[in-house]
Amino acid sequence: MSKLLAVGSIAFDEIETPFGKTGKILGGAATFIGLAASQFKIDIGVVSVVGEDMPQEYLDILKDRGIDISGVEIIKGGKTFYWKGKYHNDLNSRDTLITELNTLGDFDPVVPDNYKDADIVMLGNLHPSIQLSVIAQMEKKPKLIVLDTMNFWMDNTWDELMEVIGKIDVITINDEEARQLTEEYSLVAAAEKIQEMGPRYVVIKKGEHGALLFHEDKVFFAPALPLREVFDPTGAGDTFAGGFAGFITEARNISFESMKNGIIQGSNLASFCVERFGIERMLSLEKSEIDERLHQFKELTQFNIELS
Amino acid sequence: MSKLLAVGSIAFDEIETPFGKTGKILGGAATFIGLAASQFKIDIGVVSVVGEDMPQEYLDILKDRGIDISGVEIIKGGKTFYWKGKYHNDLNSRDTLITELNTLGDFDPVVPDNYKDADIVMLGNLHPSIQLSVIAQMEKKPKLIVLDTMNFWMDNTWDELMEVIGKIDVITINDEEARQLTEEYSLVAAAEKIQEMGPRYVVIKKGEHGALLFHEDKVFFAPALPLREVFDPTGAGDTFAGGFAGFITEARNISFESMKNGIIQGSNLASFCVERFGIERMLSLEKSEIDERLHQFKELTQFNIELS
Numbered sequence: 295m296s297k298l299l300a301v302g303s304i305a306f307d308e309i310e311t312p313f314g315k316t317g318k319i320l321g322g323a324a325t326f327i328g329l330a331a332s333q334f335k336i337d338i339g340v341v342s343v344v345g346e347d348m349p350q351e352y353l354d355i356l357k358d359r360g361i362d363i364s365g366v367e368i369i370k371g372g373k374t375f376y377w378k379g380k381y382h383n384d385l386n387s388r389d390t391l392i393t394e395l396n397t398l399g400d401f402d403p404v405v406p407d408n409y410k411d412a413d414i415v416m417l418g419n420l421h422p423s424i425q426l427s428v429i430a431q432m433e434k435k436p437k438l439i440v441l442d443t444m445n446f447w448m449d450n451t452w453d454e455l456m457e458v459i460g461k462i463d464v465i466t467i468n469d470e471e472a473r474q475l476t477e478e479y480s481l482v483a484a485a486e487k488i489q490e491m492g493p494r495y496v497v498i499k500k501g502e503h504g505a506l507l508f509h510e511d512k513v514f515f516a517p518a519l520p521l522r523e524v525f526d527p528t529g530a531g532d533t534f535a536g537g538f539a540g541f542i543t544e545a546r547n548i549s550f551e552s553m554k555n556g557i558i559q560g561s562n563l564a565s566f567c568v569e570r571f572g573i574e575r576m577l578s579l580e581k582s583e584i585d586e587r588l589h590q591f592k593e594l595t596q597f598n599i600e601l602s
Numbered sequence: 603m604s605k606l607l608a609v610g611s612i613a614f615d616e617i618e619t620p621f622g623k624t625g626k627i628l629g630g631a632a633t634f635i636g637l638a639a640s641q642f643k644i645d646i647g648v649v650s651v652v653g654e655d656m657p658q659e660y661l662d663i664l665k666d667r668g669i670d671i672s673g674v675e676i677i678k679g680g681k682t683f684y685w686k687g688k689y690h691n692d693l694n695s696r697d698t699l700i701t702e703l704n705t706l707g708d709f710d711p712v713v714p715d716n717y718k719d720a721d722i723v724m725l726g727n728l729h730p731s732i733q734l735s736v737i738a739q740m741e742k743k744p745k746l747i748v749l750d751t752m753n754f755w756m757d758n759t760w761d762e763l764m765e766v767i768g769k770i771d772v773i774t775i776n777d778e779e780a781r782q783l784t785e786e787y788s789l790v791a792a793a794e795k796i797q798e799m800g801p802r803y804v805v806i807k808k809g810e811h812g813a814l815l816f817h818e819d820k821v822f823f824a825p826a827l828p829l830r831e832v833f834d835p836t837g838a839g840d841t842f843a844g845g846f847a848g849f850i851t852e853a854r855n856i857s858f859e860s861m862k863n864g865i866i867q868g869s870n871l872a873s874f875c876v877e878r879f880g881i882e883r884m885l886s887l888e889k890s891e892i893d894e895r896l897h898q899f900k901e902l903t904q905f906n907i908e909l910s
Contacts, residue, residue, distance in 0.1 A: 384787060479692060482830040503811040506828060515825040515902050520814060522790040554905045588909055594823050595903045597862045601896055 295337040298543040299409045299436075300327045300536070301428045302418020303398055304342045304353075304366060307572060308378040311385065311526050319572045320352045322375065323418030323442070326529035329576045330536030330563045331416070332359040333584065334544040339409040341365035341428065343401045345372035355577070365406045372397040385524050386501060405431040413546070415439045416539040417462070418532060422447055422454035429461055438548050440464040441493070442535050445471045456491070464495040464553075466535050472498050481506060482513075495553060497538070499531055507557050509550045516557045517594060519565040519587065526571045530564045533576065537563035562587050603645040606851040607717045607744075608635045608844070609736045610726020611706055612650045612661075612674060615880055616686040619693065619834050627880045628660045630683065631726030631750070634837035637884045638844030638871045639724070640667040641892065642852040647717040649673035649736065651709045653680035663885070673714045680705040693832050694809065713739040721854070723747045724847040725770070726840060730755055730762035737769055746856050748772040749801070750843050753779050764799070772803040772861075774843050780806050789814060790821075803861060805846070807839055815865050817858045824865045825902060827873040827895065834879045838872045841884065845871035870895050 307321030324342045331338050339362040344353075346368060356363050378392035403424055410433040417425040419442045429439065441462040447455045448471065459465065465488060473479055476487040485496040485508035496508040502524070504517040537560035538553075545552050565587060569575045615629030632650045639646050647670040652661075654676060664671050686700035711732055718741040725733040727750045737747065747770040755763045756779065767773060773796060781787055784795040793804040793816035804816040810832070812825040845868035846861075853860050873895060877883045 480830050480832075482828050500811070503808070504825070513828055513902055514905070515828070516905075517812070517823040517825065520790050520821055520823070522788050524788075551906070555907050558905055558907060585909060588907060592907070592909065594821055595905075597822070597824075597866055597903075598859070599863050599866060599896060599900070601893060601900065 295335060296414070296543045296546050297337045297339070297409065297412040298331055298414045298416060298539055299339050299341065299405065299412035299428075300324055300331065300416040300418060300539070301341045301403060301425065302327055302420060302532070303375050304340075304344050304348065305375040305377055307528060308376070308392075309526055309528055309571060310380040312381070312383050313525055314571075316571050318376070320355065321377065321529060321572055323420070323532045325356065325573060326532035326567065326576070327416055327418055327536035327539070328356055328361045329359060329573055330533040330560070330567075331540030331543070332361055333537070333563065333579070334540040336540060336543045338362060338540075339365055339406060339412065341403045341405055341409075343367045343369060343397045343403075345369055345374040345397045348374045355573070362406070362409070365404065365409065367404065369397045379528070381527065385527055403428050403431075410434065413437050414539055414543045416535060417441045417458070418535070419444050422451050422458045425458045426454065426461070429458070438463045438542060440466065440535065440539050442466045442531070443471075445474055448474055459488075460492040462493050464497060465493040466497040466499060466531070466538070468499045468501070468531070472496075482508075497557065499534065501527075501530075505534065505557055505561060507553055509553070512550055514550070514554045514557065516561045516591075518561060519590060519594065521565060521568070524568045527568050528572060530567050533567040534560035534564040536560070558588070558591055562591055603643060604722070604851045604854050605645045605647070605717065605720040606639055606722045606724060606847055607647050607649065607713065607720035607736075608632055608639065608724040608726060608847070609649045609711055609733065610635055610728060610840070611683050612648075612652050612656065613683040613685055615836060616684070616700075617834055617836055617879060618688040620689070620691050621833055622879075624879050626684070628663065629685065629837060629880055631728070631840045633664065633881060634840035634875070634884070635724055635726055635844035635847070636664050636669045637667065637881055638841040638868070638875075639848030639851070640669055641845070641871065641887070642848040644848060644851040646670065646848075647673055647714060647720065649711045649713055649717075651675045651677060651705045651711075653677055653682040653705045656682045663881070670714070670717070673712065673717065675712065677705045687836070689835065693835055711736050711739075718742065721745050722847055722851045724843060725749045725766070726843070727752050730759050730766045733766045734762065734769070737766070746771045746850060748774065748843065748847050750774045750839070751779075753782055756782055767796075768800040770801050772805060773801040774805040774807060774839070774846070776807045776809070776839070780804075790816075805865065807842065809835075809838075813842065813865055813869060815858075815861055817861070820858055822858070822862045822865065824869045824899075826869060827898060827902065829873060829876070832876045835876050836880060838875050841875040842868035842872040844868070866896070866899055870899055
């Protein structure tokens, strides 16, 4: 099986939406990436860090899905990264109420030996120096390195972020962040500038408005599936990235055509993620539901104009 | 040839964008609708009103495109509807600086006899009582009536607007307006409620984020083409509606499949409209450019996942 290495946080999330609130539940980029990628027939290893307060049953959720968690370090006496946030009524924006980095603050990632030759590397949203350390530990050049990042690192660790961006193949970033990164309002112009920084493929996420994939002078667009109700957007971006990376890993095909399908697969999985709190929906997800919704994506976007 | 009747304003627009400003130029819903629809092999009649200040050369622009303007009333001593607006830096929002209704304020539309049997009727954004009057004058039930409207009429003429909405087949409306009309945040829920009000087809325009077509339990999505630069969005919505109505008129096919293509054709024409001030780009537009960009729409949206 083709190998995917995913790096990111495993966290406690506490979420409030207009529909209700949770206690501390399992969250974090690596969790959502891993669960999404585990829908594909691949070998997944996760590198992350947690404190002793992380219940074994939470880690077992990942293990039970066939995810190799030997790269998840458990810090004795440490506390796990904790995020608490509250979504506004439109669910498009949120306030962060609490961020406690805890063990994530000193995270020194160690890639297990048997993932140093991973085919695809998915760098979840983290401090760029952690992402750089993972890249440096790879013994075989991966076929593809995918980076997810956010505005926080642009504001605070610009130089290191630029170094990572220079070393990766695909970046996933939201529209506002693409604008901030390039000082270009037009996403077409922004994607062009980002390609000049390093990545050959640029994925711009627009939340409920879908996602754009840019490569050279080509563009592909995947809409978000119009949903009657979004319950909790937490993890949607990570699920998208995990679905994308998981699909590409299974496909063993690094091409624009293959990535189009990756974007659709990622959007499809993200459309489930937002239906319940946290990872809840991802755990109950059946293969038949995934396939049915892929059909809906086809119906939603495919047309047949006769062109001359 | 199949017949399209379009009703709407013919106006003087004065536009300021971050890229420059115009003097009083030709604008108005009927102008943009007519120019877009004239790209199709159909017979188009326009019903509108202007003042004596409207230069004949402006009306000749429509006439030269084969548009029948016998339904455009010229009010002696009257002044033409005038709108002045200024777009913000992102071009997504604008301030209206001046609105002078002038002759449009007393507009009593008269449908010419030879358009009382039009196949398709496109009701451009206007006072609902004017739209109702046009519907009442049709001697043969049109195959399809398409309505464009806006929040202003929801705020000020709710009852009359509801009466129009009860009589039409397709409504085109933007996302915020769909939410206002239904008090539903979810566009899926909003489109369902609007269908209960009358129209069998609901088109929700999301500007740079594309457009959704709803019919029964089916949805289709057309993205806006990602553009390097939007120069002036004025008339994009009307151009979209005119392209949609023009295509359906030529196709003589009222079906969901046909409307998908209409939505793409409308999006395609709108993508040109925004490249220059007012109608400028629509006048220089060549058939080969339209076809080339339709190919781009295919590239942008079509994918090939093997589904089980």
